[in-house]
Amino acid sequence: MIIRGDWLYPEIESYFYAVFVISGKCFVYRLMRKISLRLAIPLCLSLAVLLSGCESVESEFVYSEETNKLFPEAAEAVKQSLLRAFGTPAQPRIPAFMPVDRGGIPGEVVKVSDDRKQSQLKLESSSNGETDIEINPGQPVEFLFDPEEAFDFAAEAIEQGKPNPFDPLSELRVVNFDSETGLLTVDKKLPEIELIDAGLQIAINPNSKLEQGRELYNQHCMHCHGVSGDGNGPTAKTMTPRPRDYRKGIFKFTSTGPQDKVSTADLKHIIVEGIPGTYMASFKMLADEELDLIVEYVKYLTLRGVAEQKLDVEVGIDFSQSALDDELADIKDAAEKQKVIEEFRADWEEFLKGDYREIDQFGLLDVADEWEQIKGEGNVLLPSVPRTDPQGPSAADPSKSSVENGRLLYLGKTAQCAACHGEAGKGDGFQTRQIQKKPDGSEYEQPGLYDTWGNPTKPRDLTQDIYRGGRRPIDIYRRIYAGIKGSPMPVFGGKGLTDEQIWDIVNYVMTIPYE
Amino acid sequence: MSTATLSSSDDHSHAMHVDNRWWITKYVFSTDHKVIGIQFLISTLIMMLIGGLLALAIRWQLAFPWSQMPWVSAEVFAETGGQISPEFYTMLFTMHATVMIFLVVIPILAGAFGNFLIPLMIGAPDMAFPRLNMMSYWFMWPAAICFGLSFFYEGGPAAGWTSYPVLAAVYEAAPGSGFAQTLWLLGVTFVGFSSMMGSINYMTTIINMRAPGMTLFRMPLTVWGMFITAVLQAFALPVLTAAGLMLVADRELGTCFFVPGGLVINNAEPTVGGGQPLLWQHLFWFYSHPAVYIMLLPAMGMISDMLACMCRKPVFGYRPMIYSMSTIAGLGFIVWGHHMFISGMNPALGMTFMVATIMIALPSAIKVFNWIGTIWGGHLQFNTVTLNSVSFVTMFIVGGLSGIFMAAVPVDIYIHDTYFIVAHFHYVLFGATLFGIFAAIHFWFPKMFGRMMNDKLGQIHFVLTFIGLNGTFFPMHMLGIAGMPRRYADPYLHEYLEHLLPLNQFMTYSAILMGLAQFILIYNFFGSMIWGKKAPKNPWNANGLEWEAPSPPPHGNFEKTPNVYRGPYEYSSPDRPEEDYWPQAEE
Amino acid sequence: MKRLCWFLFFLIWPVLALIVSAFTPRWNWGFPGDGVSDSPIGAEIDHLFYLILIICVIVFIGTQIALLYAIWTASGRPKEKRAWHSHGNHKLELIWTIIPGAILLFIAFYQMRVWAEFRIDSASPEKAQTNIVAEVSARQFEWRIRYPEPGKKLEKKPQPGDMYSVNELHIPAGTPVRIYLRSLDVQHSFFLPTLRVKQDAVPGLVIPVWFEAKKPGEYPLVCAELCGWGHYKMGAKLIAHPPEEYEQYMKKLHQEQYDDGYAKKK
Structure with a gap:
């Protein structure tokens, strides 16, 4: 039987019919005749069901709680800023001044020439002798303007009521690159910006390493640490401790000083060695380059989170939802309420046009400055004196052996280690049974210690022989000297304890498992 | 009790034509063995679709690791951009195995065909305990509900179908090892109850309710297969049920049968301990190895019957067939240790278990030779039943031979828990048993529904399944030899396995082909119920007693209790020149 | 046809x-x-x-x-010729x-x-019983390895001088070595595919395993027993050193393990 029913549009029917008749002798037609309707219906149904599964979804960054607490329009502006600076998981990007190795092929403009639709840039990069660089059509091109000059230029244009002159540059792509001549053709005519001139640095495919890093991160890390690096992936739900939330920029086990940021080397160290006693496993099976890419992506997620925090703080002073609610609290009249809201909105509009643009731009520059030390080894913390021999006399109090003195310090009033870690080192000091205070001054409901993220945490059981931050003497020294960032473990170095005393405690702590 | 039930089923046979039961007792809570058998059949076919989809999901992940998984991605993993999580993969293969073993293969063989065929083949009006029989079916549903619910708790059960402790015993051990694992264990227990009721029923029915003249050695091999299976189940199942309840107790009541002390998992308090994880393995495999034969022996019996009929020839070596089935069953109880060669049990045991295991290949070999002997010199007709039966034999040869590799302990050191074992049991369970089931569906469908299945569609289904099956499972041998361990969500993380990706993709394409082919079976099965050609009483000119009853047989089966005069395989007998078959009930 | x-x-x-x-x-x-x-x-x-x-x-x-x-x-047997009526053959069986x-x-x-x-x-080589190099502890989802201090024997319990590494098992090549295999949480399996060695790590048991790498080099070490969601992540390396290099490596490892960071300061 041929499929011929009551078609809605007779012309379509006749069109189909004509095709059928024309192909009358072909196989399909014969098959159609053979296949009975009662077979065709389930066939079509199952095909439809099959196809219905091919819907595709894309992941998105989630925004922090603080962002969502902002006045909705302010929150929207923050989200737009983040989107402009950091892109989406599918297209990650980060400003060039951020301390992240984001990849890309560098170049320098020598000459700009235009035709009607496209612009051509003569580049220097090809003469650098790097023959294996590949510039392919379709890759994005980014101009590395000096951020402050660019800001001024844009501000001037906007004050004159023109659109942002840099907007057309955001989607610029390579059409062709001739490596012989160094001529780069881009897909759009460049706008009239005097900053685009000889000597300007550009980057082609600027975020290539982030994209590679994202692939690896998604494969190995994302199911625990989450798409946004918020430590909230699908696997993380039942884990103790929770996977690290990078967005606060706080990392527990670092080799840097008490006030310093984490270093790239620290991040890589954790990925290579894992964190004993947690679900953070060692990833030694990955190649070195892969590890580097993952680290850069983690840094990217961290800086994105930090930048979000920064914006939230700057905007949140005046434009949080709670600020509006406070204003509205005493007003009963609905019309008056509406008026207050309107005023609030007008204030915001003004702020958005004026100060916000600066916060948006210079906030990011501030973040980049603050995080400069994340590069490489960072600000490594090293002891001023060598480790004392555990059984020999203590350098701090030569009348006792180092371990003995360490024990006294451990139990004593200055260090108060036992308050949390317990007298026997079992991690059961009295503080673990006290009600603790939250950062905002209120009290936690359950007794015990909490970390900065508000998750319950336990002081290390030192008898277990498991040291999350590493088991070398220097690792334990650093934990005592610089504390554990984000946890209740305080900083002892520089104020409370001398290096000699810290070594005594290290020596004592290292004997606890063998007592 | 048995006498009471027996007499009540006698009443049924008298009241055969006055069948005015309420439709609920007739079709839903029916005590009629045929209705229960068909209920089992349709339920298990639906379960087979679910299990198959789970398998395709597994294959998708192995071929396109971490890419968007159709259907699943948009709903369950929207926030991660459609990328599944590793514990979801763990749940997928756990549930695939669970559904296929506990809700498809075991119930379809014993539940569906055992129920439908045993009374018909031995000339009984119904099972010995019809109400127990009904319970047996309805106990499968709590199991299915438990398994189904376990999907929704903390990522589903994630300890594999073997659910080895400590992973399965401690709540903190895995994200999916939470309440879902307890539900899963309860599900297994319910399946156990269901099978137990069935097996008691089958044994009693076969021993007590045979028609006059139906001596033990005149029973068709199908009935023998079912009988031996029932015995196996009756003796092995209590061990699993007890072990399962012990594990539930470990999880929920804090007993420590299987958990040693001092383990810190997910930073919870250290386990209290005193138990031994190996104990679970011994108990589990004490059931689950015989379970392998529970999943095979009935199919072996049915294949013997169908081959004999399709070749118009007596089964070659009827008694050796029975003896070899019994030997398989007997040896099946003393080979469980071969699942544990590298588990750290006493290495001397490895030797004894190896000898026993290797020797279990012998009765299987005898059966293969006898099937070939059965075809030899027959009148083979190529229809869906024959094709599926013949491919049962060839696939079983592969599955049987690959078993020897694993039985040999030193070789097993290497291939244990690699894809080689996955290839092996899929060749036995899918290649052999499922082809046996496909053949049996086509063969007994006319008796069940009074209509014939479409043979052409059956053949297309067979060809596609056969190609898909070999394309999917044969390369698994290679994966195993290449050292790819089972249950890896992303094997390509390891450098020495990276080059296996194209092979895995080929396997996935084959699996998709195989999956699509099953729609033909579904269509053919349900379509033939409505549109199929009306079937006569004995469409295959077969000898068995079931073909004496009308198609479909009424409540009570036979008009009058048949008398049995000869064995079931008197095809082409020279003593009966007029027909090439000689029904058992004909004088 | x-x-x-x-x-x-x-x-x-x-x-x-x-x-x-x-x-x-x-x-x-x-x-x-x-x-x-x-x-x-x-x-x-x-x-x-x-x-x-x-x-x-x-x-x-x-x-x-x-x-x-x-x-x-059988499929080509002429219609008029009946199938071979045989119930089997005792001798053949x-x-x-x-x-x-x-x-x-x-x-x-x-x-x-x-x-x-x-x-x-x-029945195993004599050296396989005496040459005990490390204790391998499997945990979710990595291999934690404990070596004795150079010159000392591996004790059952951790000792103050012990050295640790993760996901890297160093052994001398060309000689049988023995490890003690433990599990810290669930069941794992120590699998060296290129060496064809596999042994389950069972919680509560300490199982000795011996093997020998013929040549120096790096060999994959993976887990072969389902141990949870990260089962596939337990990839590690077995690194076989030439015997003399092995001694040196162990000494270097000891130095690193007891590093107090002061040397870098200078």
């Missing part, structure tokens, strides 16, 4: 299976690496594998030929019981020596 088609259908697949199997080593789908085991016991396991393979291939070809022949003749039985028994007993060598102390 139909008969030929089905005959070819059942013929093609075993032929294809044999061809694909024959080409497996060449296409690199067979044993990992270059197909040659990196340990002496692995070579013996490979030998046993190939022995069984050869027997199985012969049986496979034999049974498939018999089956195909049976199909071919005896033959095909005894011969495979003998082959199977041979296979079984032929395997025992290698198994004993791998698992039973009295």
